[in-house]
Amino acid sequence: MAKTCAELMAGLDCTILGNSQEAVEGLAYRSDKVKPGDAFFCIVGLAVDGHSFAQDAIDRGAKVLVVERKVYLADATDVTEIVVADTRKAMAQAAANFYDHPSRAFQLVGVTGTNGKTTTTYLVEHIARVAGRRTGVIGTVGNSIGDVHEKSEHTTPESPDLARILARMRDASCDVVAMEVSSHALDLKRTWAVDFAVTAFTNLTQDHLDYHHTFEDYFEAKALLFSRDYPAKRVISVNDKWGRELWRRCSERGDAVITTGMDSSAQIYPVVVELGPRSTTVELEVRGQRYRFSYPLVGRFNVENVMTAFGIGLALGFEPEVIVKALADVPAPPGRLQRVEAAADGGVSVFVDYAHTPDALEKAISSVQALSEGRTIVVFGCGGDRDAGKRSIMGRAAQAADFAVVTSDNPRSEDPLAIIADITSGMEEGKGNFAVCPDRREAIASAIRMARPGDCILVAGKGHEDYQLVGGKTLSFDDRKVAAEELEAAFLTSNGGE
Numbered sequence: 001m002a003k004t005c006a007e008l009m010a011g012l013d014c015t016i017l018g019n020s021q022e023a024v025e026g027l028a029y030r031s032d033k034v035k036p037g038d039a040f041f042c043i044v045g046l047a048v049d050g051h052s053f054a055q056d057a058i059d060r061g062a063k064v065l066v067v068e069r070k071v072y073l074a075d076a077t078d079v080t081e082i083v084v085a086d087t088r089k090a091m092a093q094a095a096a097n098f099y100d101h102p103s104r105a106f107q108l109v110g111v112t113g114t115n116g117k118t119t120t121t122y123l124v125e126h127i128a129r130v131a132g133r134r135t136g137v138i139g140t141v142g143n144s145i146g147d148v149h150e151k152s153e154h155t156t157p158e159s160p161d162l163a164r165i166l167a168r169m170r171d172a173s174c175d176v177v178a179m180e181v182s183s184h185a186l187d188l189k190r191t192w193a194v195d196f197a198v199t200a201f202t203n204l205t206q207d208h209l210d211y212h213h214t215f216e217d218y219f220e221a222k223a224l225l226f227s228r229d230y231p232a233k234r235v236i237s238v239n240d241k242w243g244r245e246l247w248r249r250c251s252e253r254g255d256a257v258i259t260t261g262m263d264s265s266a267q268i269y270p271v272v273v274e275l276g277p278r279s280t281t282v283e284l285e286v287r288g289q290r291y292r293f294s295y296p297l298v299g300r301f302n303v304e305n306v307m308t309a310f311g312i313g314l315a316l317g318f319e320p321e322v323i324v325k326a327l328a329d330v331p332a333p334p335g336r337l338q339r340v341e342a343a344a345d346g347g348v349s350v351f352v353d354y355a356h357t358p359d360a361l362e363k364a365i366s367s368v369q370a371l372s373e374g375r376t377i378v379v380f381g382c383g384g385d386r387d388a389g390k391r392s393i394m395g396r397a398a399q400a401a402d403f404a405v406v407t408s409d410n411p412r413s414e415d416p417l418a419i420i421a422d423i424t425s426g427m428e429e430g431k432g433n434f435a436v437c438p439d440r441r442e443a444i445a446s447a448i449r450m451a452r453p454g455d456c457i458l459v460a461g462k463g464h465e466d467y468q469l470v471g472g473k474t475l476s477f478d479d480r481k482v483a484a485e486e487l488e489a490a491f492l493t494s495n496g497g498e
């Protein structure tokens with residue numbers, strides 16, 4: 001499976017200093033993960049310059065260095081250096097070459113946008129399964145090949161890791177792979193040299209401005225997936241101005257585009273939406289035909305995800321009837337408006353959701369309000385070392401609930417109280433409808449103690465996560481388990497069961 005340096009660099013402008021026939025056994029971008037025979041890619045990062053780890057990589061057995069500037073190493077005359085303009089781009093191209101372009105072996109769907117990527121990929125996977133295809137999924141909750149699931153570090157893996165996963169999917173004879181493409185991934189070229197059959201856009205609202213700095217830069221990162229670098233069929237939600245701009249660019253270029261939206265300006269839009277407590281019924285107008293069906297997901301925002309998945313299904317060539325049949329029994333993605341099941345709940349419904357942006361929090365609250373027969377209480381926090389600008393906006397958004405308990409969500413290297421102070425700086429004290437409780441378990445417990453029969457509690461921000469990142473530590477914490485335990489502690493003990 002080894003490749004020569006020349007084979008690895010096929011299609012790339014580069015200067016090979018040394019032996020172009022040197023065999024490369026594997027690809028590495030972290031010096032401490034280098035194995036003998038690897039090519040080590042020296043990446044100029046945001047924190048450190050990977051070129052400074054070249055010697056460490058050689059000491060661990062790397063035979064080839066891919067660099068942006070020559071590294072003069074003492075006693076390393078047997079090392080081949082390959083000089084390129086951009087090591088990130090070179091690494092992605094080399095990864096595709098090394099694994100013989102695995103993405104060409106199946107229909108790969110790339111979904112981008114601020115919210116709804118994970119949900120949409122899950123819906124697409126199910127549609128493809130029901131259509132009789134072998135499937136794969138790559139994203140925030142992890143990577144799946146058929147029913148085999150593994151957790152992942154990133155929403156979109158680094159290019160060598162991505163190529164390795166795609167190759168495993170090819171080896172497993174996958175026909176359709178649905179993959180989330182984050183804005184970081186596009187900007188850092190993790191998906192460069194990957195071939196997509198369909199690319200889809202959900203929406204763009206505030207997030208990740210710590211990384212992208214401006215909304216326009218954030219949008220342009222997402223827009224890369226709809227550029228000439230990624231030729232594909234397009235499915236674009238035209239609900240916001242960013243989607244309409246993408247639609248304009250793609251149509252001008254002559255790309256095949258399916259649009260989705262909440263009104264008749266889109267090719268796919270809802271004529272009827274009936275939101276239920278455990279399912280939703282819609283009638284969708286799909287390019288002049290109407291399809292009425294129910295699916296077992298709740299929340300208005302999921303109507304948009306269902307339409308995006310419908311559009312992707314059509315772009316993949318599936319019949320609308322197959323898509324409708326699949327959506328009718330689609331499994332809910334974990335931790336997205338997931339109802340907590342407990343042995344006793346005192347008539348209080350608890351939903352765990354992954355809303356971690358202002359728009360998602362606003363929509364998750366209004367979705368739960370639509371289901372609540374009483375009040376709606378939200379428990380949430382904001383992640384540390386992530387876009388601080390969204391915190392006060394999320395604080396303000398949370399006050400749309402009857403009561404908000406502000407708590408901790410992966411503080412990482414930051415002081416949890418400082419994050420909470422950022423959140424509450426956006427909240428109106430005078431409204432008197434919020435409290436601060438830094439301990440997340442206690443925050444959930446206090447919301448449950450405060451709830452009356454018929455009330456709904458939304459625990460937002462962590463969804464499927466089963467950990468809390470505090471300092472450098474990963475502590476075990478799962479909102480779904482904690483909420484079930486606290487419901488039972490409150491209602492099994494006080495009432496002796498229900």
Ligand SMILES: CC(=O)N[C@H]1[C@@H](OP(=O)(O)OP(=O)(O)OC[C@H]2O[C@@H](n3ccc(=O)[nH]c3=O)[C@H](O)[C@@H]2O)O[C@H](CO)[C@@H](O)[C@@H]1O[C@H](C)C(=O)N[C@@H](C)C(=O)N[C@H](CCC(=O)O)C(=O)O
Binds near residue numbers: 042043044045050184
């Ligand atoms: C902002 C971001 O995405 N940063 C990524 C970036 O880090 P960086 O540029 O700071 O790299 P660096 O730490 O300066 O290191 C430079 C180079 O030196 C290497 N190095 C470093 C130290 C060492 O001892 N040896 C060594 O070889 C590094 O491996 C790297 O190749 O390149 C690193 C190596 O590929 C990534 O691990 C890192 O992801 C960080 C950990 C991260 O948290 N990323 C998150 C924000 C992310 O990617 N999220 C998206 C979006 C999620 C969403 O949709 O909401 C995702 O796709 O997961």
Ligand SMILES: Nc1ncnc2c1ncn2[C@@H]1O[C@H](COP(=O)(O)OP(=O)(O)OP(=O)(O)O)[C@@H](O)[C@H]1O
Binds near residue numbers: 115354360
């Ligand atoms: N279409 C949508 N519009 C607005 N909010 C949405 C939409 N779909 C989901 N959400 C909200 O966003 C949360 C995250 O959804 P999902 O995991 O599908 O998004 P994502 O784009 O994959 O997020 P991430 O950037 O973390 O990967 C949900 O729990 C819900 O609160």
Ligand SMILES: N[C@H](CCC[C@H](N)C(=O)O)C(=O)O
Binds near residue numbers: 356382
């Ligand atoms: N993919 C998102 C996940 C955020 C989840 C939230 N629990 C947090 O830790 O901020 C991010 O990296 O910004």
Ligand SMILES: [Mg+2]
Binds near residue numbers: 118119139155
């Ligand atoms: Mg996701």
